[in-house]
Amino acid sequence: MKITSYLHQNTYSLLTLCSICFLFLFYSGAQGQAFDKGTKVVSAGIGIGSSLGSFSHNSQTPAISVQYEQGVWDAGADGVVSLGAYVGYKSFGWKTETSGFNTSASWKYTIIGIRSAYHYQGLDNDDLDVYGGLMLAANLLNYSYTDSQGNRQGAGNFGNSTGLTLYLGGRYYFSPMAAGFAEIGYGISYLNLGLALRFQ
Numbered sequence: 001m002k003i004t005s006y007l008h009q010n011t012y013s014l015l016t017l018c019s020i021c022f023l024f025l026f027y028s029g030a031q032g033q034a035f036d037k038g039t040k041v042v043s044a045g046i047g048i049g050s051s052l053g054s055f056s057h058n059s060q061t062p063a064i065s066v067q068y069e070q071g072v073w074d075a076g077a078d079g080v081v082s083l084g085a086y087v088g089y090k091s092f093g094w095k096t097e098t099s100g101f102n103t104s105a106s107w108k109y110t111i112i113g114i115r116s117a118y119h120y121q122g123l124d125n126d127d128l129d130v131y132g133g134l135m136l137a138a139n140l141l142n143y144s145y146t147d148s149q150g151n152r153q154g155a156g157n158f159g160n161s162t163g164l165t166l167y168l169g170g171r172y173y174f175s176p177m178a179a180g181f182a183e184i185g186y187g188i189s190y191l192n193l194g195l196a197l198r199f200q
Contacts, residue, residue, distance in 0.1 A: 034129035034173060035119040036200065037080050039071040041171075043181055043196035047189020052090055052109050059093040063189040069115065078122035086113040086135060088188025102148040111188050113137030117169075129171040129179070135187065138162050171196050 035041070047063030069084025088111040095104045117133030139161045145151070167185025169192075174180065177199070183192040 034123075034126055034171065035071055035080055035082070035121070035131070035198075037071040037074050038200065039080075039082075040199040041067075041069050041084075041196050042199075043067045043171075043194055045181070045183070045192040045194025047088070047090070047187070047192045049190040050090065050188065052092075052107075052188070058095060061089075061091045063088065063090040063192075065089075065111075065188050065192060065194075067115070069117065071119065075118060078120060080119045080121065082115075082117050082119060082131070082133075084115045084117070086111070086115050086137065086187065090188050100148070103145070104147070105145045106143070108142040109188070110140045110142075111137050112140065113187070115167075117167075127173040127179075129173070131170070132166070132168040135165050135167060135185075136162070137165065137187070173198065 044066050065088035067086050069082040071080045072083050073081040075081045091108040093106045113135040115133055115135040117131040119131040165186040167183050169183035171179040171181040177197055179196045181196045
């Protein structure tokens with residue numbers, strides 16, 4: 001079985017495992033400030049598992065995303081609220097050849113969103129940043145089809161939609177500026193892993 005098929009079929013198991021890891025790793029302590037008002041973070045990640053591309057396909061690109069956020073408001077003694085932006089991309093391809101008749105189709109997904117998160121500061125580890133938030137996003141689909149008889153089809157707004165989604169994440173800073181991060185929630189993928197850079 002291909003790895004991508006396995007991950008797609010076991011998405012809920014992955015989400016459950018990641019949730020348990022977050023709870024075990026992040027909710028044990030008091031007083032750390034890895035993310036403050038005025039902190040700026042740029043991050044890039046690769047996704048695992050997705051609700052996109054549930055149709056049959058024989059090629060695909062990785063789910064990639066880029067994010068930016070900044071601490072904007074203090075929220076009580078132990079929290080900061082951030083605002084930011086998100087862009088994600090993933091594509092799928094499908095090709096067939098039957099008795100000299102060839103077809104090719106592609107689905108290219110782009111998700112553009114604005115996000116706001118609550119960053120919890122009540123941890124005893126200054127290198128941890130734990131957060132959860134909401135994202136309002138537009139899901140843009142560019143579809144195209146061609147075949148060997150010269151037929152062509154395309155629709156840049158095919159299946160476009162908007163939605164409000166939840167996410168939970170954490171960053172661990174292994175240097176004053178750089179961190180590894182993980183997020184679960186709906187975006188270009190269910191689980192997103194990558195690197196982040198912090199500017200204060």
